[in-house]
Each structure stands twice: as C-alpha cells, then as structure tokens.
Amino acid sequence: MADDIKCMTDSRVKAMEIIKQKMVELKNQNESLVSENATLKDKLQTVSKSHDDLIVENENLSKRIKDLEESTSTVQDDLLSRVNILKEDLHDADRRADNSERQVVFLLKKVQEQDDMITKYMNDYKGTGQFIDDSMNELLDI
DSSP states (O other): OHHHHHHHHHHHHHHHHHHHHHHHHHHHHHHHHHHHHHHHHHHHHHHHHHHHHHHHHHHHHHHHHHHHHHHHHHHHHHHHHHHHHHHHHHHHHHHHHHHHHHHHHHHHHHHHHHHHHHHHHHHHSSOHHHHHHHHHHHHHHO
C-alpha cells in the first residue's frame, strides 16, 4: 500500500510539473499575444490616421476637380481657336510642300541630265585609266 501511495504521489508530482510547464507556456503565449495585440493596435491607429488623411485628400481633390471642370470650357474655347489657327498653318505648309516637291522634281531632272552627260563623257573618253588620272589631278589642282 505504501508503494501505491508513493506511486500516486509521484504521479501527482509529475502531473503538477506538467501543469506548471503548461502554465508557463500559457503565460508566455499570453505575453506574446498581449505584445501582438499592442502591435496590432498601433497598426490600427496608423491605418486609421491614414484613412482620415485620405478622406481629407479626397475632399481636396474633389474641390480641385470642381475647379478644373469650371475652367474647362475656357480652355476648350482657347484650344479650339488654336486648332483652327494650326489648321490654317497646316494648309499653308501643304501648299509650300507642293511647291517644294515640284522644285525637287525639277532639280532631280537636272541632276539626271548632268549624270547622263557625265556618263556619256566617260564613255566617250578614251582610256579609262587616263580619265581617272586626269580627274585626280584636277581635284588636286582645286
């Protein structure tokens, strides 16, 4: 019977140790949760302040949008006037481009005539090597 009592006492002592360990673990968990709760409260305050700041910013942006909408018609009228001026300038530029194109075509014809004359001269010139030597000498004299 003494052995039974000793066994029961040992079991109770072991149970008490396990309970103490569990209590320490629970206490540590509780402290951790309290710390995490404080961190979350800080984050909540930060988010709340950000939210309030965003509300104020939204109100300011709404006022700005209203001001911009009021000034839009004036800007549109000004832009329409500028577009009309640009259209006139573009029309003038198109006319000048057409004239320039005709001048370019004329000049290209002249260049082609000169090229044809040079080709004919080269074909008529006796001794191609002599032509090159003479041309080089002429360039060096210039």
